[in-house]
Amino acid sequence: MEIKAEEYTIQYIAETGEINCQGSLLLSGTEEYAPILNLMLEAAEEQAEHLTLKVTELEFLNSSGINTMTKFVINVRNRKSLALTVVGLDGTPWQVRLLKNLQRLMPSLQLQMQ
Amino acid sequence: MNQVVNSETFGDFVDVMPEDVEYLIIGFSANSIPLKQRWRNNGLSADFIADYLQTFFVGLEQNQNSHAVPIPTKSKNAAKYIANELLENAMKFSDDAVRYQTRIAFHLYEDKLVFHVTNAIESDNVDKFRNFIKRILTAEDPHELYIQQMELNASGEGDGGSGLGFLSMVCDYGAQLGWQFKTLESSVVLVTTMVSLTV
Numbered sequence: 259m260e261i262k263a264e265e266y267t268i269q270y271i272a273e274t275g276e277i278n279c280q281g282s283l284l285l286s287g288t289e290e291y292a293p294i295l296n297l298m299l300e301a302a303e304e305q306a307e308h309l310t311l312k313v314t315e316l317e318f319l320n321s322s323g324i325n326t327m328t329k330f331v332i333n334v335r336n337r338k339s340l341a342l343t344v345v346g347l348d349g350t351p352w353q354v355r356l357l358k359n360l361q362r363l364m365p366s367l368q369l370q371m372q
Numbered sequence: 373m374n375q376v377v378n379s380e381t382f383g384d385f386v387d388v389m390p391e392d393v394e395y396l397i398i399g400f401s402a403n404s405i406p407l408k409q410r411w412r413n414n415g416l417s418a419d420f421i422a423d424y425l426q427t428f429f430v431g432l433e434q435n436q437n438s439h440a441v442p443i444p445t446k447s448k449n450a451a452k453y454i455a456n457e458l459l460e461n462a463m464k465f466s467d468d469a470v471r472y473q474t475r476i477a478f479h480l481y482e483d484k485l486v487f488h489v490t491n492a493i494e495s496d497n498v499d500k501f502r503n504f505i506k507r508i509l510t511a512e513d514p515h516e517l518y519i520q521q522m523e524l525n526a527s528g529e530g531d532g533g534s535g536l537g538f539l540s541m542v543c544d545y546g547a548q549l550g551w552q553f554k555t556l557e558s559s560v561v562l563v564t565t566m567v568s569l570t571v
Contacts, residue, residue: 284412320457328525332523332526
């Protein structure tokens with residue numbers, strides 16, 4: 259499954275249980291982010307044990323995008339059965355910050371800083 | 373005719389900034405281009421501002437990249453994030469019926485970077501916005517409010533806007549916020565948001 263636009267690509271690879279976010283996400287609110295959130299939730303639905311969210315290739319995320327990521331993490335947390343790993347870049351302060359915030363919402367979240 | 377009849381400020385707000393420092397002002401005319409088409413310009417303007425500022429930050433010592441400190445002001449992401457959020461808000465909540473220009477300005481001082489964004493706001497949104505501002509300014513722990521707001525949005529009880537923009541500026545970027553509401557004789561309400569970041 260993939261959502262591809264000029265500025266960004268969101269890809270779900272079922273075989274590896276990985277969601278990869280690339281590019282700049284500057285959409286204008288819940289409605290515009292809905293297809294992306296839906297793709298992520300479908301991935302969570304499909305994977306029984308473990309899912310990885312990769313943001314290393316994400317260049318920019320606005321606050322509506324942060325809202326989308328937090329909704330996704332809270333949804334996974336509430337499932338209680340699915341382990342989630344989020345991968346970000348250690349040298350990119352906003353990614354580190356985002357990952358820490360997500361971990362506050364879901365303490366069992368695994369952070370992987372590259 | 374358009375005299376200010378009422379003015380109210382909240383938080384850390386300074387109206388007139390001295391202009392003997394680096395500054396840049398961009399104005400957007402209130403025209404008939406639909407919001408959606410104009411949306412892309414927010415990112416482009418924010419990118420431009422961030423790139424422009426990088427010139428002044430090059431060679432300066434970067435803040436410590438510790439996980440505990442907020443996102444450094446000198447990182448390109450900080451200027452882009454703040455400028456983009458301010459422009460997005462201005463576009464979202466502007467009163468299109470009022471032909472008032474939306475204006476974004478930054479002033480760069482030795483120790484701080486200050487943004488001002490001014491736009492006309494729909495009268496229906498004024499009270500809601502004021503209440504949200506008061507919630508941020510009176511919060512004992514903004515980080516707690518940030519997390520609460522995330523939970524609220526996820527539960528579907530948010531009221532449309534995510535409310536995370538200003539909270540992320542405070543919590544993730546260490547920003548100080550201030551606002552000024554000006555009511556004009558024509559009953560148009562102008563709101564200026566000021567965001568200060570320590571450089």
